[in-house]
Amino acid sequence: MARPFQYSPDIQSFMRLLESRGELLRVREPVSRDLEITEVADRLVKKGGPAVLFENVKGSDYPVVMGLMGTRERMALAAGVRDLDELAQKIRALIDLGGGGSKFGLLSNLPKLKDAMNLPPRRVQSAPVQEVVWRGDEVDLSKIPVLKCWPEDGGPFVTLPLVITNDPETGERNMGMYRMQVMSKNTTGMHWQRHKTGTRHLEKAKKLGQRLEVAVAIGGDPALIYAATAPIPPVPGLNEFAVAGYLRGQRYPVVRGLTVDLEVPANAEFILEGYVDPQEDWVVEGPFGDHTGFYTLPDLYPLFHVTCVTMRRNPVYPATIVGRPPMEDAYLIEASERLFLPAAQLIIPEIVDYHMPPAGVAHNLVVVSIKKEFPGQAYKVANGLFGLGQMMFAKVVVVVDENVKVSDMDAVWREVVQKAVPGRDTLTTRGPIDVLDHSSRGWGYGGKLIIDATTKRPEEIGSPKSSREGQAQDFAVDLFFPHPETNLPDFPGVLAQRQTADGYWFVALQKTRPGQARELAETFAAHPAADGVRQLLICDEQTDVNDPGDVWWTVLNNVDPERDVWNLPEGTGGLLAWDGTRKLPEEGFVRPWPPKIVMDEAVKRRVDALWHVWGLPEQWR
Incomplete structure (x- = not known):
């Protein structure tokens, strides 16, 4: 499959590609890493604007780039495909190595096998990311322009970290994206949630009585940054470096850390090396304006000690912001939809397509279309999804017919009204819930809802009285509230x-x-x-x-x-x-209820006043 472009596998090459396409702006005047950069980047991503490079960040020698994957098109470029739907085709080709045992069948698989051979990373002896080294007392994270994103954040957070650990027992590599609050010049929090692989590695290290070595890459190939967020199936040898290598069509270059026995991306911008001591008390991390659009309230998490920092000679600090959707992470989620679809279809073959809309912030809503052949199939599919990796965190699953476009939410909600009778076609259950969900009945545990909005078989309808399926609705014009601004009688709220x-x-x-x-x-x-x-x-x-x-x-x-x-x-x-x-x-809700994320009005006014000073186009203001 021909690649739509070629660029060296690093952030700065990707930036040059975007700039050549008119999809990257430069801000040369001074800008604050405290909320101002967030407000600019938030406006740009919500209006489908370009990425932006802040060349002059107050208090730091290093520029900040935001929004590299802030549109569907840029996400596709980062993944090395023309369109995100092509991701599904690439993964389907990889997992379908069929063809039979004949000579011609085996020959037909050679191109696929060649792609598969690009999966293992390639060790190199020297790397751009080790051109400059800070050790011991030289380490000072305040020199790196880590952003404070939202007014109530507990401090500055690294928001695009590629956190690398090895399983202390098996040596299996893991890379995940876990936010990191800067606590001091050489420590950060490590937001390892209970279901994450990093937590399992830490628990094993504790049993063995040893520290857990950690390396954190900032930057690198955009395909690798995406891979660190992707729901990769637990297949031996298939990890984030392998996925990035497959997407790029070449083995991913890695280099051994200087002070840790871990392989790190050779083409990253920064590497933070150090350890987490499982015997230490955990520290208070947060609040943090999270991808849910609400603040995650303070909680206890492990402390990461940074003992060495390596970097390029002229590095760029890439960052993202999460918050009220749509945000940049919506496009990473959409890419993961396409990546995960072939595997989901392999296990649940009646799935036609699925979608996690931005309003559902990944885990709150999944819409799935199916080729329905028997009664109850919608529940079979929904429960099957709950058993697939990170899909276990899904809160609401809506199942529709195969002809419904799952990304057209207006069409989906019409199907729900027309084909899902409350009670008859809805089913409540329980299961694991994302620990960032503030409304669940317990931490990481709560209710789930399945809505069967498929065309019903006779066995599913029951009493004809309960079914208004397919009928056109003629809604009353005399609204419940006589005027939109009028309150309900006895309901002043x-x-x-x-x-x-x-x-x-x-x-x-x-x-x-x-x-x-x-x-x-x-x-x-x-x-x-x-x-x-x-x-x-x-x-x-x-x-x-x-x-x-x-x-x-x-x-x-x-x-x-x-x-x-x-x-x-x-x-x-x-x-x-x-x-x-x-x-x-x-x-009966005993946990604190978090506030919605809202930017400080004074910051908004300041950004308005500086918009043209920064040379930003009026159309994105």
Whole structure:
């Protein structure tokens, strides 16, 4: 398969490629790493703008580049394909080494086998990333322009780290992207969550009574940066270096660390070498404005000691920001969709396609289309997905027919209204939940919801009375609230509401007491105006009811489906109500509820004033 371009496998070559295509801006005037860079990068990515290189970062000798993979097109370039759909084709070709035992069958596999041979990394003796070395007291992380991204962040965070460890027992290599809060000139937090491979390596090191060596690469081939985020199947020999080598069509260059027995990317910009001591007390890390769009509150995590820093002679510091979607990580997630699709189809062959929309921040919503052949197949597929790697964290799975485009969320939600009767075609279960989910019933454990929005077989319909499937909906024009600005009688907390033409009612509620959302939902369900409505979404007061993406992002973050999604009136199959408000201690929720990420208004005004000083085009402001 011909490559759409060629560039050397490192960040700076990729930057030159983007600049030649008009997809990278340069800011030469001074800019602060404290919130200002975030505000600029956030505006650019949300408007589909170019990447940006900040050449003059206050307090640092090194420039910062942001947004390298901030569009679908740039993500495809980083992965070495013309389009992200081509990723699925490349992976499908790799895992399908069939052809039979004949001579001609074996010959037909030679091109695939040649690609597969590019998987192992290639050891080199010298590397650009070791041109400059800091050891011992020379190590000073404050000289590297690590960003403070959001106002309530606990400090500056490394946001694109490629964290490398080896299994202390087997020697198996792992690379993952775990955020790192800078704690001092030579220490950072290490955000190893309970389900991550780095945590398992640390636990093994503790049992063996030894420190765990760690190397952190910053920069390198964009394909490797992507691979560090990808849900790679647990296949022997298949790791992040292998995936990057396969995508690039050449073995990935690695070099041994100077002070750790770990192989690191030879073409990175910086390498932080050191260790984590499993015998040490963990340290408080956070808050952090996370990819959910909410702050992750402070918690205890291991401490990483940096004993050596190596770098290029003129390095660039690459970073990203996460927060309220859409963000740059949405395109990495989309690439992982394409990468994972062939493997998912290999295990669950009726899957046609799937999508994790930005409003679902990866793990809150998965839409999957299937070729349906028997009753109950939607539940079979959804439960199968829950058993596939990181899909175990999925909170809501919507299953649709094969002819539905899973990335067209308007079409998906219409299918839900027309084909999913609440109660009959919805199923609540439990399982592992991402530890960053603030609404789950327990840390890393909570409710899940399956919505079967496929065309029903006779066995699935039951009583004809309960099925309105396929009927055109003629929604009442006399809205429940006489005027959009009018509050519900006896419900002064309702600030805004909107009914859509396809059976949804969005409500923004200023919640002041326990049980308020449930009372609102039951009142609405009993009202004649609810007759044409299948889905009631109750949100917090910060939600824009005129923006469906904002509504779904808020609701999906704020519900534990087992606790907060109700079929009302009870047992009728008439209305599905979602309580997307914050949960109160009086409602049995004992953990602190995190705030949504909002940039400081003073920073916004400062960036507005400096936009043209920085030479940034008005269209991206």
